[in-house]
Amino acid sequence: MVRQRTPTQEERYLTAFESFASNGWISDPSWLKDLRTSAIERFRELGFPTARRGNEEWKYTDIAPIARTQLEVEVGDESKIGVASIEKFLVGDDNWGRLVFIDGAYSRELSRTPPLSRGVSVTSLAEASATMPDVLEKHLSRYARYDEAAFTALNTAFIEDGALVQVPDGAVLEQPLQLLFVSTTPEAMSAPRTLVIVGRDSKVTIVETYVGLTGGRYFANVVSEIAIGVGAVVNHYRVQQHSKEAFHVGTTQILQDRDSTFNSVVMDAGGALVRNNLNVDLAGENASCTLDGLYMVNGTQHVDNQVMIDHQQPYTTSRQNYKGILDGKSQAVFHGSITVREGARKADARQNDKNLLLSNECEADTKPALWIYCDDVKCGHGAASGQIDERALFYLQSRGVDQEAARRLLVRAFASEIIDSVKQEAVRAHMETIFDEHAQEYRLT
Amino acid sequence: MANAMLEIRNLDASVGVADVEILKGLNMTVRRGEVHAIMGPNGSGKSTLAYVLAGHPGYVVTGGEVLFEGQNLLAMEPEDRARAGLFLSFQHPVEVPGVRLSEFLRAGYNSIRKSRGEEEMSARLFNQMLREKAQLVEMEPSLIQRSVNEGFSGGERKRNEVLQMAILEPKLAVLDEPDSGLDVDAVRIVANGIERLRRSDRAIILITHYQRILDYVVPDYVHVIVDGRIVKSGDKDLALEVESVGYDKYEEELEKSLSG
Numbered sequence: 189m190v191r192q193r194t195p196t197q198e199e200r201y202l203t204a205f206e207s208f209a210s211n212g213w214i215s216d217p218s219w220l221k222d223l224r225t226s227a228i229e230r231f232r233e234l235g236f237p238t239a240r241r242g243n244e245e246w247k248y249t250d251i252a253p254i255a256r257t258q259l260e261v262e263v264g265d266e267s268k269i270g271v272a273s274i275e276k277f278l279v280g281d282d283n284w285g286r287l288v289f290i291d292g293a294y295s296r297e298l299s300r301t302p303p304l305s306r307g308v309s310v311t312s313l314a315e316a317s318a319t320m321p322d323v324l325e326k327h328l329s330r331y332a333r334y335d336e337a338a339f340t341a342l343n344t345a346f347i348e349d350g351a352l353v354q355v356p357d358g359a360v361l362e363q364p365l366q367l368l369f370v371s372t373t374p375e376a377m378s379a380p381r382t383l384v385i386v387g388r389d390s391k392v393t394i395v396e397t398y399v400g401l402t403g404g405r406y407f408a409n410v411v412s413e414i415a416i417g418v419g420a421v422v423n424h425y426r427v428q429q430h431s432k433e434a435f436h437v438g439t440t441q442i443l444q445d446r447d448s449t450f451n452s453v454v455m456d457a458g459g460a461l462v463r464n465n466l467n468v469d470l471a472g473e474n475a476s477c478t479l480d481g482l483y484m485v486n487g488t489q490h491v492d493n494q495v496m497i498d499h500q501q502p503y504t505t506s507r508q509n510y511k512g513i514l515d516g517k518s519q520a521v522f523h524g525s526i527t528v529r530e531g532a533r534k535a536d537a538r539q540n541d542k543n544l545l546l547s548n549e550c551e552a553d554t555k556p557a558l559w560i561y562c563d564d565v566k567c568g569h570g571a572a573s574g575q576i577d578e579r580a581l582f583y584l585q586s587r588g589v590d591q592e593a594a595r596r597l598l599v600r601a602f603a604s605e606i607i608d609s610v611k612q613e614a615v616r617a618h619m620e621t622i623f624d625e626h627a628q629e630y631r632l633t
Numbered sequence: 634m635a636n637a638m639l640e641i642r643n644l645d646a647s648v649g650v651a652d653v654e655i656l657k658g659l660n661m662t663v664r665r666g667e668v669h670a671i672m673g674p675n676g677s678g679k680s681t682l683a684y685v686l687a688g689h690p691g692y693v694v695t696g697g698e699v700l701f702e703g704q705n706l707l708a709m710e711p712e713d714r715a716r717a718g719l720f721l722s723f724q725h726p727v728e729v730p731g732v733r734l735s736e737f738l739r740a741g742y743n744s745i746r747k748s749r750g751e752e753e754m755s756a757r758l759f760n761q762m763l764r765e766k767a768q769l770v771e772m773e774p775s776l777i778q779r780s781v782n783e784g785f786s787g788g789e790r791k792r793n794e795v796l797q798m799a800i801l802e803p804k805l806a807v808l809d810e811p812d813s814g815l816d817v818d819a820v821r822i823v824a825n826g827i828e829r830l831r832r833s834d835r836a837i838i839l840i841t842h843y844q845r846i847l848d849y850v851v852p853d854y855v856h857v858i859v860d861g862r863i864v865k866s867g868d869k870d871l872a873l874e875v876e877s878v879g880y881d882k883y884e885e886e887l888e889k890s891l892s893g
């Protein structure tokens with residue numbers, strides 16, 4: 189395949205890599221250097237993706253603004269941020285564990301490691317590369333492949349810090365863990381990396397939050413990879429509330445073993461240009477996942493959620509339910525792809541995407557894709573976009589609720605299917621707050 | 634006519650994009666404390682009248698006027714009509730997924746109180762009142778916490794409408810077929826609920842196809858509406874007549890009077 193690229197746009201990352209290689213990583217193990225080197229090589233070959241004809245994955249999302257912006261590759265200075273400035277982004281009570289990253293760099297001061305059962309590790313990636321290098325060597329980049337994903341390649345090339353969670357067989361992470369990624373520097377790219385390895389029959393709850401403390405343009409290019417062992421349960425929440433000018437490309441790669449469960453709820457409320465990839469490989473019999481999402485866009489925001497589920501084994505189940513609320517001239521994309529491999533009999537997949545359009549100028553694009561290579565499966569999908577139900581609106585008004593309040597109630601009701609189904613109390617409350625803040629800006633009269 | 638609560642004069646109304654004329658010069662006067670039953674064949678304009686009174690945006694008034702306690706009702710927003718004391722019990726109450734009765738009705742209730750210069754009621758007290766009044770129509774308390782009308786049976790929806798009337802305490806209640814689709818027991822329960830909400834300072838317009846509800850809620854007046862007009866008015870005996878002879882007679886009479 190011939191790939192088009194504009195050399196200058198990739199060039200600055202190649203140059204940044206050169207200086208990273210010559211100054212930044214002298215004491216790093218050679219496998220890590222090799223990994224970064226082959227990743228930047230691949231990034232050079234791939235170039236930034238373009239919305240050219242036939243490139244279905246990027247059909248509705250033009251990342252040119254990211255490629256064009258002269259971004260520095262930032263390695264954060266965590267000392268400049270105090271706890272007061274991140275207070276409103278914190279989820280959960282004092283029992284929760286919390287790792288905080290400032291422009292990708294771990295902040296010991298702002299973080300709080302929970303009491304851990306034996307064998308459980310919750311630490312920064314930088315620290316782990318010194319204390320448990322063999323774990324990293326074995327797992328890092330094994331799940332989130334970068335051979336066909338330029339942004340993942342770029343993230344991998346600049347791996348330096350991030351989060352590592354390892355829970356051995358049979359152990360549990362007693363308290364939920366928040367991973368808070370804070371962007372503070374305009375005109376800079378941060379590339380934090382998260383690696384979660386969950387052993388057999390273990391259980392963990394992780395909340396990833398992506399936020400900005402600066403109003404300017406910045407780019408969070410993040411990758412999380414999560415390997416879920418036999419019979420293990422992972423509850424994963426991901427909240428993106430970047431500032432209005434920010435770029436965000438996030439990839440979450442899930443590998444599920446037999447009988448495992450992955451429950452995911454994502455919420456997107458911020459960012460100017462956002463692309464999320466959630467890839468779930470149901471690689472063991474009877475593995476199941478539930479993927480819920482709520483995206484809220486306004487103004488000229490663009491949010492693209494790409495969810496790819498790969499049913500590789502029999503009796504695997506997937507449920508996707510995404511909802512979008514759009515106002516202003518915003519655009520939202522949902523691309524849900526379900527693959528059922530040959531032999532994955534009795535696979536059961538359902539996908540749903542619904543959009544609520546609050547203006548005439550917003551645009552919702554839903555693109556379901558089903559690739560079924562097995563006969564004995566159940567597979568269904570649905571998509572709908574519409575405005576506020578006028579009959580419901582009149583019903584509420586007829587009871588004395590004024591029109592704007594009635595519309596607000598109905599918008600909230602639309603979101604409730606996602607928000608109210610969040611079982612983790614603190615996460616639900618957090619999402620509710622974000623929803624309320626965002627909903628303030630809707631034009632409902 | 635000083636004490637008329639509702640005064641409908643020569644009301645013309647049409648519906649939808651096609652601009653089909655439905656109400657054709659309808660006249661009606663309702664005073665405090667009165668119960669008016671309206672009967673009429675399918676499609677004669679009964680619900681249209683109810684919707685026009687409540688301010689449904691899908692209907693266009695093309696002529697005439699409506700005064701509610703002397704105010705120009707037709708100029709008011711639907712929520713302002715509710716605050717002024719008008720209530721509509723829907724023939725087909727809609728499902729509102731994700732909105733609980735306790736939640737939205739309190740919003741409506743409090744906005745009505747506020748417009749009267751009264752204090753808002755707390756969620757706790759309101760829910761207590763809701764539970765108490767639910768007994769009036771023998772409604773399962775669990776229904777109150779569910780999304781409005783979502784998955785409700787026809788009977789549950791109608792009880793829910795009467796419950797809302799009991800909470801909002803309107804001056805004028807327009808009840809659009811609160812009895813249709815109900816079994817005999819449910820009709821008795823709903824009708825008793827309505828009868829207990831009857832008061833000397835409250836008027837009720839009760840739209841129905843059946844005499845049986847009028848055994849419980851005995852009307853002061855009965856009107857027969859055909860083709861967007863009231864063609865005959867009388868006392869409660871008119872309902873018995875309608876039930877025994879049907880509408881053909883009134884339709885024929887109307888045709889005759891129009892051609893004559």
Ligand SMILES: Nc1ncnc2c1ncn2[C@@H]1O[C@H](COP(=O)(O)OP(=O)(O)OP(=O)(O)O)[C@@H](O)[C@H]1O
Pocket residue numbers: 648649650653655673674675676677678679680681682691724
């Ligand atoms: N939204 C609409 N668009 C087009 N026509 C409509 C609409 N709503 C009502 N109509 C028509 O208006 C006429 C009167 O309808 P309306 O609902 O007022 O009748 P009704 O007397 O309540 O009948 P029923 O006893 O069946 O409830 C009918 O012919 C109906 O088809």
Ligand SMILES: [Mg+2]
Pocket residue numbers: 679680681724809
């Ligand atoms: Mg009707």
